[in-house]
Amino acid sequence: MVSLLANHLLQSVYLNEKLEEKEPSFAVSYFINYCGLSKKSAILASQRVRFRTLEKPDSVLNFLKENAFTNTQISRLVKIEPRLLLSNPEKTLLPKIEFFRSMGASSSDLSRILSSNPSLLIRSLEKHLIPCYDFLKSVLILDEKVVTVFKRSKWIFCMHNMVPNIALLRQVGVPQSTISFLITNFPSTAFVKHTRFAEAIHEVKEMGYDPSKTVFVNAIHVLLSMSRPKLESKLEFYRRWGWSKDVALLAFKRHPNCMLLSDKKITKAMDFLVNKMGCSSTDIARNPTVLFFSLEKRIMPRCSVIQILIAKGLVKNDLSPSTFILPGERGFLDKFVIKFEDGVPELRNVYKGKDGSFGCYNSVLEGMWGGKLVKS
Structure with missing residues (x-):
């Protein structure tokens, strides 16, 4: 009798182990085929949640699709919070959806908010x-x-x-x-x-x-947003461009976000403005906003126009870069293009990049911003 009971218990343990082995495999397949997860993500998700029938996970997926969630968003939701598939759509998910809608969140807002932060649904x-x-x-x-x-x-x-x-x-x-x-x-x-x-x-x-x-x-x-070593490193990077500690702190005070710019972006802008245009690095520190603009789309086209105007004696040769880089499009056109267009008809083409190259007036720019020339 004892032997039969022991044998029965062993068979039960064996069957349970087999069932437990099978369940993750079933879940992994479901995560891959119905939720769009990679095999690696599916295996990880299956370790956090188990289900033996398709009723709950199917109802959750259908609910999300009915509420304008894309397949990509659903995949992200399930990857981060696989427990979501065990939710009751009507009792736990719908009230939260309605809560966000009551705030005025649009369908696109709603799916974006919840797919970015799935814990909101949990x-x-x-x-x-x-x-x-x-x-x-x-x-x-x-x-x-x-x-x-x-x-x-x-x-x-x-x-x-x-x-x-x-x-x-x-x-x-x-x-x-x-x-x-x-x-x-x-x-x-x-x-x-x-x-x-x-x-x-x-x-x-x-x-x-x-x-x-x-x-x-x-x-x-x-x-x-920055660790202390990273901030010190950024200040040191600016010092390589001639900024003293006080000047760097001045720039930080004028526009704190200048410390968040990448070294690559800073280098491109400073190399052009300081080494090629001859601008004072201290002058840039007083108006660090100029570093935020695109070199190719804003700084260089505007410098092309200023080159011509200086060469023709129409504007002073000691202009601060901020005076022509910071104004909006309309302001720049009014002040530096339209104003002189009758006498210098090529200005608009130069500004739009149709003159062929930047720096075509180098030979007459000696003395501009410290005497350095713009190199093509």
């Missing part, structure tokens, strides 16, 4: 989504801005950080409109751990930034 509506929305609405006022934050940040549930961070900004005198700007444009910064956030505020104040200005929170964002 989290509790009452315990997480609604409290998060209520706080953001109290700060941002407009539902449209709240939707933007949901689209831009995966750290939306770090309210335990955001609440004291916002309180500290108010305490140091940052106006409501600027706080709204920070949360809407740099939400990940607003959700940073409070101790780090407080340190960044202290550092920015020490640099002399005015809390009443938008650039104050922009500087906070940059400091929190």
Whole structure:
């Protein structure tokens, strides 16, 4: 009798092991064939969730498709949160979809928000989504801005950080409109751990930034986006272009985002403006915004026009690059092309790149910005 019982138990264990071996294989096939996952991703997903029938996963996939999710978005959702396939569409997913629609989120917004942050469909509506929305609405006022934050940040549930961070900004005198700007444009910064956030505020104040200005929170964002070694490395990189530490800090104060530019982009712009155009690197530090524009599409075409105007004595040869690089398209055309077009009809073609090459007036440009010539 004991022997028969032991044999039965062994058979049960064997059958259960076989069933467990089979289930992952079934799940892997489902993830690959119906969810579009790679074999590697499917294996990983099958280790996090198991299902023995197609009823629940099929109902979830059908629900997502009915709500305008693309195959790519569904694949991303399932890859990140395979547990989603065990959800009840009517009881757990639909209320969350309706919640976002009540904010004014469009179908495209909705699918983008949820596929970028699948945990939103797993989290509790009452315990997480609604409290998060209520706080953001109290700060941002407009539902449209709240939707933007949901689209831009995966750290939306770090309210335990955001609440004291916002309180500290108010305490140091940052106006409501600027706080709204920070949360809407740099939400990940607003959700940073409070101790780090407080340190960044202290550092920015020490640099002399005015809390009443938008650039104050922009500087906070940059400091929190970079490690200290990376920031020091960027300052050192600028110093190679002739900026002293004080000049580099001046540039940072004028436009904090100049520290986020890639070394490659900085090199291209500085090499052209300093080495070829002869601009003062310090002058660029006073207006670092010029470094953000495309060299090929904006800086070089405009310099071509300025070359001609200087050569013909129509503008001064000590123009700061910011005077012709920063204005918008209409402003530049009015001031430097249309104004002189009757006397210099080739200006528009030069500006549009139809003159053949950049720098065709090199021979008459000696003395421009320190006496250096533009090299073709």
